Amino acid sequence: MINGLTVDLEDWYHICGVEGYSDPQNWDTYENRIIRNTDKVLALLRTYKVRATFFVLGYIAFKEPDLIRTIKSEGHEIATHGFYHKRIFEMTEREFEEDVHKSISVISSNINEDVLGFRAPEWSIRKETPWMLKILRKLGILYDSSMVPLTRMGSRDFPLYPCKFTTDYGVIWEFPLTTTRLFWEHLPFTGGLPLRIFPYFYIVSKIQRINREGYPVIVYIHPWEFDVEQPHIDLPVSRRFMHYFNIKATCKKVEGLLQHFQFSTVKDVLGIRT
Template identity: 35%
Template sequence: MSITPPITNALTIDVEDYFQVSAFAPYIQRSNWDSRECRVERNVDQILKLLAEHNVQATFFTLGWIAQRYPKLVRAIVDGGHELASHGYGHERVSDLSERQFFDDIHSAKSLLEDIGGVEVQGYRAPSFSIGSQNLWALDTLQRAGYRYSSSIYPIQHDHYGMPDAPRFAYEARDGLMEVPPTTMRMFNRNLPSSGGGYFRLLPYALSRWMLRQVNSKDASPAVFYFHPWEIDKNQPRVEGVGLKTRFRHYVNIGRMEQRLGCLLRDFRWGRMDHIFLPQSVQKASLV
């Protein structure tokens, strides 16, 4: 009797620093980024060590702004056998950009990452999952810029992003361009976020593990999990003056995050987005 091997899930990291988080934009001017203490190198190095300990390869959606200032970080990602992907250049929400501005952002980021990393960049993730029903033209722009997949449409209801009616699993959004959404679990006639970020830090680990296992077993689909380097950095400088909700979302359980990631790497099989999703055909879905 043959035993079905466990599903390989996609582990993804959005490479940005704490002061570049969209929720902090009202409190930290973009022009002041260079004067802030940058901790992304230390945090990514720690993540790379953790992945190596568990023999896991992942996808790093990396800002062009970071790559330009820390090229050794980019080369360390590639040398570790991980996928180098794009998070845009300057962490600007797609919903705040014109089509021309968006093309310039994703084209410059792709070119910069490829020049530094020496590999083709095929994937893109929008800052704050900022592609949705109001700006689906962005999918055409990604296709035109030469990307093969996006992971930018989160099929949930959220106060800052989300497209609840979007497909839950990988689909061909445009000819030659796949959309690979962050993972949700269907329950109570709605999509519940089950793919990392602040939800993973907030919820008990056992609940997050159960939700991912439900997706693997009941939906028979790979999960897409994401987190940020600043989420393992309990000593990051605190941003003053932020609202209670923002402060809670950003800092909750940061001190426990690295330990939880270790558990996650042990409890599931993980791999790169391109290795999991690009070789296979996916069901066609239409977003217009």
């Protein structure tokens, strides 16, 4: 079974809903650590000869076009993470369309290819934003990877595994965040804080079970999770725990997964051909 490996290409200060840091007008004043941290990720992928999908912020593509071209030159897929890292439920339909269109334009001009995939910042698709899939398909996006089948973070009605949705502009794939059942909820475990907090053997056993059932999983990482020396932002306690706890474990756990499982781009896993 080939699973999806994804990188949300954002810098240490790209945090939604935090006063000051979520304001793009301030971003140029912060230290740029995206190149050094992305280099760590790329080196790891080269070592294990793995290709991944990079969900790139349009802002980063605009500021660091050479970085995006380097990622592309190493065989990875370039998809979009929006332009300004804004959560979908904080935007109108028009604002969302403008943000994604802007990111697609900048990214595609750097790689001379169509952008086929999208991931919402903070997995921010909700039951109240069903229009997003229609807009994505209108903009030429062929797959989304934003849904989480979890109460409050997404919806328990969202799919557990890759599937297709029909929109006014055609069919679009959805590759939701991989979860495992715990009582009445489905909890994430393949990226971010859950990957850093759950025991490695537990993560491996759950991935193996899902693969045996015939489904691929999706793993996601951030370059800043490979940077234990990054500046720390004064976040609320719950957000601070989610953002910083045990990031020193990220590299070791990701390297273990690359040794134990097969990975490729989301486009390859879904079998999308253009």
